[in-house]
Amino acid sequence: MTSAETTSTIPTIDLSAIVQSEDPAVRKAKAIEFVEAVHVHGACGIVGHGISVERLREAFKWSEKFFNLPTDVKNKAPHPKGMVPHRGYSGFNTEKCLIYTEEELASMSGELSKDSGKALDFKEHYDIGSEEEKVHYNLWIPDEDLPGFRNFMLDFFWEFESLSKLVLDALLEGLEIDKAATDYYRSIHTGHQNGIRPIHYPPINESMIDRESLTWCPTHTDFTSFTLLAQDLASGLEIEDRKNPGTFFKATTDIEDRLYLTIGDHMDTWTNGYLPGSKHRVVIPPPKDGSKVTPKRFSMPYFVTARHDGVLEPQHTGKAAEMPEGKYKKMTVAEHIEFRMKYQYTDIGDEEASS
Ligand SMILES: O=C(O)CCC(=O)C(=O)O
Numbered sequence: 001m002t003s004a005e006t007t008s009t010i011p012t013i014d015l016s017a018i019v020q021s022e023d024p025a026v027r028k029a030k031a032i033e034f035v036e037a038v039h040v041h042g043a044c045g046i047v048g049h050g051i052s053v054e055r056l057r058e059a060f061k062w063s064e065k066f067f068n069l070p071t072d073v074k075n076k077a078p079h080p081k082g083m084v085p086h087r088g089y090s091g092f093n094t095e096k097c098l099i100y101t102e103e104e105l106a107s108m109s110g111e112l113s114k115d116s117g118k119a120l121d122f123k124e125h126y127d128i129g130s131e132e133e134k135v136h137y138n139l140w141i142p143d144e145d146l147p148g149f150r151n152f153m154l155d156f157f158w159e160f161e162s163l164s165k166l167v168l169d170a171l172l173e174g175l176e177i178d179k180a181a182t183d184y185y186r187s188i189h190t191g192h193q194n195g196i197r198p199i200h201y202p203p204i205n206e207s208m209i210d211r212e213s214l215t216w217c218p219t220h221t222d223f224t225s226f227t228l229l230a231q232d233l234a235s236g237l238e239i240e241d242r243k244n245p246g247t248f249f250k251a252t253t254d255i256e257d258r259l260y261l262t263i264g265d266h267m268d269t270w271t272n273g274y275l276p277g278s279k280h281r282v283v284i285p286p287p288k289d290g291s292k293v294t295p296k297r298f299s300m301p302y303f304v305t306a307r308h309d310g311v312l313e314p315q316h317t318g319k320a321a322e323m324p325e326g327k328y329k330k331m332t333v334a335e336h337i338e339f340r341m342k343y344q345y346t347d348i349g350d351e352e353a354s355s
């Protein structure tokens with residue numbers, strides 16, 4: 001394992017007690033430790049999660065095979081235009097991960113310059129979800145173009161779904177919010193609204209990079225309950241230090257199977273800010289070893305999202321009671337996603353959001 005960075009100040013939680021232990025007291029103690037860690041920065045590393053290094057490597061091999069296909073093959077499953085859910089292939093220069101409106105951008109901490117709102121992310125990605133979700137229907141390239149890809153990715157999606165359920169249960173247990181509300185929040189996470197997104201950030205000739213405007217992904221929060229992120233050994237992901245806004249921890253790759261959990265807007269709202277939305281970004285690392293080009297990178301976020309009719313009502317029991325009242329508005333998941341999508345994608349026509 002190689003990595004330019006050696007340490008991370010974001011805590012890493014070992015979830016093996018949650019994955020393996022039958023002892024409720026052991027599980028509860030770990031759930032509380034987990035919630036307290038995530039409370040600080042809205043994010044943490046996780047190990048002991050049950051997804052093996054071999055499996056992660058296999059997933060990145062499939063991802064690389066997919067992105068190595070000719071563009072016209074990848075474009076056989078294009079991400080639909082308009083405000084539809086994320087599915088299919090998005091080529092270079094289609095998405096900008098910006099946050100909300102210009103006004104909100106201006107108030108953001110971080111590296112965003114006035115112009116970076118106009119920059120598009122230099123990456124390509126492919127969004128996949130549950131085959132049973134009728135609104136978020138999957139868009140596949142023909143199987144003969146990459147035999148085995150579809151089956152692998154679907155199995156991998158459900159493997160991550162099982163992990164996401166364990167993570168959600170642990171967070172809910174540690175939050176100690178009242179039972180009716182907890183049961184409701186759990187019930188709106190069916191798994192079918194989740195999505196996995198293999199991403200490829202290509203190498204770029206350093207001389208072509210205008211570091212003011214070209215990004216791999218500027219500072220943003222995810223519009224999810226939370227995201228579990230797998231990455232290859234190339235660095236770039238950075239997570240905001242909430243104690244020093246505007247400064248970032250490197251999400252290091254020195255532990256190959258460490259995933260990063262980042263809290264998204266929905267859980268931020270529902271916990272009344274106790275589990276705060278994580279601001280994160282992906283910076284383009286400098287070329288290594290005298291090379292003129294930056295290293296390529298692959299990552300794979302697994303986005304955990306609730307049903308679109310789910311109501312995000314800020315809670316005031318358990319840990320959420322420790323937070324001040326009045327910061328968050330009650331809204332449905334669909335309302336929030338619609339709001340975010342308006343600013344996320346280029347080429348949005350007049351189509352209505354379909355969720
Ligand atoms: O590629 C990464 O490491 C992060 C990507 C990300 O934050 C996102 O897609 O929301």
Ligand SMILES: [Fe+2]
Nearest residue numbers: 220221222280
């Ligand atoms: Fe993100």
